[in-house]
Amino acid sequence: MALLILLSSVLAGFLGAILGIGGGLIVVPVLTLGMGVDIRYAIAASLVSIVATSSGAAASFLRDHLTNLRLAVLLEVATVLGAMAGFLLSREIKPQALYLLFGGFLLFSATTMFRKKSDSRGRVDHPWSAKLKLASGYVEKSGEHIDYKVENVPAGLGLMFFAGIISALLGIGSGILKVMAMDGAMKIPLKVSSATSNFMIGVTATASAGALMLAGLVRPEIACPVSLGIIAGSWGGAWVMPKLPAATIRKIFVFVLVLVAAQMLLKGLK
């Protein structure tokens, strides 16, 4: 069973790296539906693995100067407070409700992945952004220098708070929500949004994973194989990503997500 968890986590990390999502969306259903692990243990193990992948990937993004460190520090205030609220809520929510919420979030993720994203670029700096000097820029591979400003900071903070709640409740990084907040509300280019989201995910997950660890819900029997598998899988995925037909994989994965969502929803309704 432990080796099965390790192998499915390698696959989750591999797919996560190719598709730009965290492994939690795959690992939690595998552990609960496939191996009969209680959803609260699965969520705790998934949160730990998110810290591992975020820290590993953040190192690469920082080296490429894609992460907006100043913006990340500001938004982490909202995501950590959201994670605390989510942790407190999780104590009151029954496992059935978690299955329903997870199923609903999987459907939402599938829809978001299916839609093609267009890039944004902020033109007007919000006063808070000007005060904290959040506007920045990066260099494309073609050598083009892209400068951007940061709009709508309060809306971004509100959405990050919500992303923190969802992360703690479901044991996922909620990177999709974070990217939507930065790209959609704050008009930050997609590459910077993805890199900054990845950087922040680890801190958001630590807020609830640390509490769950002290409370005894992070069990080494599953947290270790899940984390090790996802670390190995995500390194492998990042390595082969340029050689794979990502668009086709994305379509197949959306189909799988919808199937798993249906199963999670059915389990929640039982």
Added chain:
Amino acid sequence: MDPMQALELKIAKFLRSGVLAAAALMLIGWTSQLVLKGDGIAQLGAVDPHPLVPWIRTEWRQGHWGNLTAVLGLITLLALPFTRVVLTAWLFFKQGEKLLSAIALFVVAALLVSFALGFEL
């Protein structure tokens, strides 16, 4: 090199080394526990929490070094983002960015409060 880039590189190096150290500890601890005691996953079908501090004492007394090493790896992993925020606050402060440094310290305080909630459960 501009100070922001130097700061980013310092944090990147710290995170990469930390993940490697945590992964090594988890791998050693988990595999030795797996070989000596089995996977223990069958008992995880229903929640029966063992708060961390008393659990560590029990494992220590019983000499379950595999589990203890695995947990040390998990703690190292969870300490990375926390230490990264502390490091960021310190580096911003050194660069004279007092407001950003204060915001980072607020995140540190919020993380500590969230950990304290774990003791409450």
